[in-house]
Amino acid sequence: MPRINSPAELEGFRKDIISKRDPNKRSITLCSGTACHASQSEKVASAIEQELEKQGLKADVDFRRTGCHGFCEKGPIVVIYPEEICYLQVKPEDIPEITSLTLKEKKVVDRLLYVDPTTGEKATYESEIPFYKNQERLVFGNNRKIDPKSIEDYLAVDGYQALAKALFKMKPEQVIGEVKAAHLRGRGGAGFPAGIKWEAARNAPGEPKYVVVNCDEGDPGAYMDRSIMEGNPFCVLEGFTIGAYAIGSHEGYIYVRQEYPLAVENVMNAIKVAEEYGLMGKNILGSGFDFNIKVHRGAGAFVCGEETSLLRSLEGKPGEPRARPPFPATRGLWDKPTNINNVETWANIPLLINKGAASFASIGTEKSKGTKIFSLVGKVNNTGLVEVPMGVPLRDIVYKVGGGIPRGKKYKAVQTGGPSGGCIPEQHLDIKVDFDELSKVGTIMGSGGMIVMDEDTCMIDVARYFLNFLGDESCGKCVPCREGIRQMHKILSRITKGKGREGDIEILEALGEAARDASLCALGKSAPNPVLSTIRYFRDEYEAHIREKRCPAFVCKDLIAYHIDPEKCQACMTCLRKCPAQAIAGGKKQIHVIDQEKCTKCGTCFEVCPDKFRAVRRLSGVPVPPPIPEEARMIVRKSKQK
Ligand SMILES: Cc1cc2nc3c(=O)[nH]c(=O)nc-3n(C[C@H](O)[C@H](O)[C@H](O)COP(=O)(O)O)c2cc1C
């Protein structure tokens, strides 16, 4: 491939690609993101290749492997263009039918369509599926259209237009001015305005200047950054190069965790290809601007996502944070001015430059502009990656996009912001999700984790779980974080074991405030969030655990028991057969009894007892009734039979 040496050549090349692509030509795309890959999408890909050959469609139909579409729980996902017919959970054995019916005869394979779990209605096209219909996928949308390994695909969706515009029509200061005017805030956690940070790095004395992509993404359950990097690496590179030009940097690092092998593979490929095309390296697009990138693989410590730790880790030192100021903008990598942004922040840049600041800023709320990608997981019908404009009500994300809570259960809370975020209870379900509104209710945007919890969730157990994670991940350098988290975790564990004491809540609050005020980095500063927000909204649950030794959600095993109501048991043997601990005694005509010594409180008996009997009860805060004597079990049964 020849180098592209000017914007005119880029435009010519792009037009050439588009003119060779017939918009009416059928194409079949298959998601090959990590989640779909885990659901055997590679086998589906082989089946597609074989079937196109077998049915003589190879020349008439394009086949493309794409990045993540977002609706990962329904993968592997196949979309057929130009109609955008969407098939979910496709298996290799479905491919002959898809080929002969849809690709050849333009007929739909009904059984592979999305079915709304509440209405039972089917959706043929991707745009009709409620999960997609209620999103605005400005940054993530191209993932489903392009092959992440193909620069031609990226160019065909207006790729590298923004870079050409920035390099040839804008001075670096103008680019910074545009990013400032758009009010783009960093998507990695703190929501700091990107333009202000860029300006600080540009104006800081010292050479060379460095730029960094933060793709550490340590939040459990979050995978927005991975999916962008895997599915649209050229977009990140384009934004990154524009940023480097604006800041005056010629050397960039992409810090990506080692556990993201596909992201590493795709971004390394993208760098190589972009260099070949003259879109990276020396004299980019003939502009005279040079920019080189190295990929650094992180070893997977959560604290290495924190910018000062990340930079130390890049230098080959232990990934421990340091106090700020000085901020990386003035003293960063090897003590030189450095600008570090999150993957999603960089991926917003081409869009922002193409659309212009005013158009970008027309989406979102007064102080949070643009869209945000969330990882919606937990007790919600549609899990996956969701991109919505800033300011969308939380209720819409959970109910319209997420499809509500499964099995008719009640909403209890949403945890936002990853492990050090807070929980949002039902009374705040209508908040408009942006940086500032989330912080008003005691939580954070973080990098976009959203875990939905239903009525069966114990909030003390949730706080304990996150504190356990944060305690493990604390680097241990500063006392308030290291000891504060450990002590809070100890008290929470005690409470969930029924050993909570009067005054524990107050100690937790004091410890949380101390860690928040005195920790060195934001890991320790934000670690109390799960504790403080659950105390704020679910204090009654803490009191029930401490005073009544009762877990209202029936989760804390030391505080609950299962009991079979002899009046309701019909000796159907269902629970007895399913109990994994063999803790249930009884027989076909004998009322069942749980041996409390053997019971592991797994809840299987409660789950499997038929609805028409509902004989298994969960108890908490009350004594377990003594088992009825052996003789009485038969007698009751016999009298029922008469
Ligand atoms: C414990 C901890 C972990 C973090 N992990 C990440 C991460 O995985 N990715 C990320 O972009 N930012 C992470 N951050 C935020 C970074 O320190 C930094 O603010 C961010 O990379 C700046 O980019 P942005 O302005 O584009 O958000 C983390 C912060 C803390 C305190």
Ligand code: FES
């Ligand atoms: S990986 Fe396929 S939809 Fe996410």
